[in-house]
Amino acid sequence: MRQNSGVLARINGRYHRVMLRLFLIVVIAHWAEHLVQAYQIWVLNKPRPQARGVLGQFWPWLVTSEWLHYGYAIVMLVFLFLLLPGFSGRSKVWWGIALGLQFWHHIEHLLLLIQAQTGTFFFGGTVPTSVAQLVVPRVELHLFYNSVVFIPMVIAMYLHLRPTPAERANVTCDCAGQQTSFSQPVPRVTTA
Amino acid sequence: MLRLLRIVLLPLVVGSVLLLAPAPAAAATVSNPADGAALAAAPRQVTLTFTREPVAEASQVSVLSGDGRPVSESAQPVRAGLSLTQPVGIARAGDFTIVYSVKFADGGHEQGTRRFRVLTDPAPGGTDAHAGHTAHDVDPVSATLLVVDGLVVLVVVFLLILRRPGADPVAWRLPSAERKSDDRTA
Structure with a gap:
């Protein structure tokens, strides 16, 4: 097990499990917005502009200003970035894939936010329009984005919780169930 | 002298009468959507509320898109109390203008415009204004x-x-x- 110091090290060491749980809460809240929106459109048959998810129902400006989903996007991106060093081996690869995809997802939301704030719409649109939205409708597009970020992220979490010995040797946290003293160095694993 | 008085006093008297006469009922028209509103969702109808009773049969309320095409659904608005309501079918985001010409039961008349903006495109394939209900297929x-x-x-x-x-x-x-x-x- 590697030993580091500093805030990033603590996030990816002693507090990695807690931070992952916090991150999961954000992810679930974000999913709730999209799932409720899908329910409002496809089950309740609401017009799309009136399908504002959970928070948007109470504070529509959160949706019209694009702050709600941009906020989720940037928070998820920050979590994915900060928590990456805590992963190792296969889980790090999957987490990295989720991070890369979320980065692009965040760019899309940034474009929407800029347009909503400036009132200048790109690509000749009459509403804020992102790049991929030119070919895929918005609700479907962001369900897709959330899925392709979510699936590798969940796989990464699973592999992180059930690592191989070599992977376990290269993590600095106790997410996989190790009861480790974070103040004491742990011998590096040697395989036979 | 009498001629001078007529020249000076008559306009004063007439002006005073006009100024002091009760003004027609205030044209405090309230619209929904409000004038200048920016809406996340396209409205299904617009409503104008007056301080006097409007006569729907003698009034016109139209809603025009930015390119001047009417999006109002009915030739004649529907009256409810002091309000006139006009259903609209807005198919895409943009700027819209409510143009109205209203006759009142007291014989008065008022006309004007109100503007609002719809920020988000309704669902592809149209709005639910025609059917009153939109059916979406699950993607x-x-x-x-x-x-x-x-x-x-x-x-x-x-x-x-x-x-x-x-x-x-x-x-x-x-x-x-x-x-x-x-x-x-x-």
């Missing part, structure tokens, strides 16, 4: 993805329960005869 790709998401979560939860922490993933995958304690971490 098959999205539905499939959601099912896959759910399955991934279920499989992961199942595996997490099946493989408790501390289980040796390497040995777990090996035939029992090959499982050795030295596969474990030191």
